Amino acid sequence: MESKFKLVSDYQPRGDQPQAIEELVQGLNENLRHQTLLGVTGSGKTFTIANVIAQVQRPTLVIAHNKTLAAQLCSEFKEFFPENAVEYFVSYYDYYQP
Known part of the structure; x- marks a missing residue:
């Protein structure tokens, strides 16, 4: 069976x-x-999680605590999985109440 999530990297x-x-x-x-x-x-x-995704072959939701990190993670996962859809969503809801 062909992998749905194929990790592309020069590293091990x-x-x-x-x-x-x-x-x-x-x-x-x-x-x-x-x-x-x-x-x-x-x-x-991030590379460790990319390897986990490649092994379990399941769609994955990654949550980041700020927009900068979300964009960075999206960029890195796009490089690791160039044949897959990698997207990110940023909420502009700024109100925080503990």
């Missing part, structure tokens, strides 16, 4: 990424409701 997972990918995929397969991927800036969190 390295360091802690292979274990993180394996554990996140396992958690999704076991229907875990909550999982967290932690990493410092530049540690490859």
Whole structure:
């Protein structure tokens, strides 16, 4: 069966990424409701999630806390998945009430 979500990258997972990918995929397969991927800036969190998407072959919703990060993530996912629809939506609703 041909992959719907084909990851395109010159890089391979390295360091802690292979274990993180394996554990996140396992958690999704076991229907875990909550999982967290932690990493410092530049540690490859987006690439790690792209690998998870490629392995589980499911449409994915990524939520970012600000417009700048949303645009950055959209751009990176478009590069990782050039054959797939990658879009982002920004809400201009500015009222926050805890």
